[in-house]
Structure formats: structure tokens, C-alpha cells
Amino acid sequence: MMLSTAFDRLMTDYVDFYRQHGADLLVEINPDWQAPIYQQPAADADYCHWQPHIQQQPRGFDDLAAALEQPLHPSVAELYTRWYAADLALSWDQQPLWLIQVHGPEDSERMQANLAGHVLMKRRLRQPITLFIGVAEESDDLLITVDNESGAVGLEYVGKPQHQVLAANLTEFLAHLRPRLVENQPGMA
Numbered sequence: 249m250m251l252s253t254a255f256d257r258l259m260t261d262y263v264d265f266y267r268q269h270g271a272d273l274l275v276e277i278n279p280d281w282q283a284p285i286y287q288q289p290a291a292d293a294d295y296c297h298w299q300p301h302i303q304q305q306p307r308g309f310d311d312l313a314a315a316l317e318q319p320l321h322p323s324v325a326e327l328y329t330r331w332y333a334a335d336l337a338l339s340w341d342q343q344p345l346w347l348i349q350v351h352g353p354e355d356s357e358r359m360q361a362n363l364a365g366h367v368l369m370k371r372r373l374r375q376p377i378t379l380f381i382g383v384a385e386e387s388d389d390l391l392i393t394v395d396n397e398s399g400a401v402g403l404e405y406v407g408k409p410q411h412q413v414l415a416a417n418l419t420e421f422l423a424h425l426r427p428r429l430v431e432n433q434p435g436m437a
Contacts, residue, residue, distance in 0.1 A: 265427035275334035283352035344385035
């Protein structure tokens, strides 16, 4: 299976899961962005309904790789340039996590700047380069990352090397994720 196929299936399953549970897809609005995912406002004015959108003109990662003088694992670039979406509430073997997504072009710029900072931190600490794709719900310091050399998806605490491999590659990881409902979000059924 290709990464795009696994990701498309996950996105479809996610939207269908929320629909089947009678729950709204809500995201906090960034008023400075013209994010294509933003739909009609929610009852809480800081939130709106959202829908995923395929990126028509994705912001590539070539400039970031050139600036870092570091090739970046192509699976991470493919993940961040496939869909515009809100962060996805998912589970990996019953463990809740958030898969980080980009809302639109402005958010893509922010994401790439954050990835650059992460790579520079890893260099400074003389650790293998990883690229973050998510965060565990149990702790903001527990990241889901892709090893830049092997493409393996694993867990690492901020400032530490990957300590546990979850999947051999991003495609396998995405295929194993399951949607979950988020509690205490405005508009939840």
C-alpha cells in the first residue's frame, strides 16, 4: 500500500467516524489564516466546523532541506503535503495521540519552521535526526517521530532519541491508526 492510499483511507475513516457518532469536526480558528478547512462558525466563536481538503498546490520541503543542508525523509514531506486538516485525534493500540496536520498554506510555513527547529535541536544534542508528526495525549513531551534515515515511526521525549519503534514506516503506522472522539470539545454530542 502507498502512503497516500493509507492516509486517504485514514482521513475518510476519520470523517465517517465523527459523522456516525453524531459529532462535529471542530477546530480552533486562527483569524490570521485563510485556511481552506474552515467551514461555518460553531456555537463557540473561537471554533468552527472543518472539513479536510486535498492540497492543490502544496508547499514542498525542498527549500527546507536545502536550508538545513539535510535531506528530509520523503514520507514526512508526503504526509504534510497531502491534506489540509485539523490535528487528528487517533489511537495506536488503545493509546491516544494527535497526528499533527496543517490547516492551510500559512500553517505549512509554521510547521516547516518548527521542523527546522527540531532538526537543529537534534544536531546540537548530537542525536539521530527525527521529524515529528504527532504527540501522545498522555504528555506534550512525548513525540511521535519519523527517523530521518530509516523512516521508522517511533516515540521520543523532547530532547531525547527515539526510544520505541511503533512501525517500520509511515504507511504501516497510518494503516494501524484508529479515529477516536475527543471529549470536552465545544459542540461535541
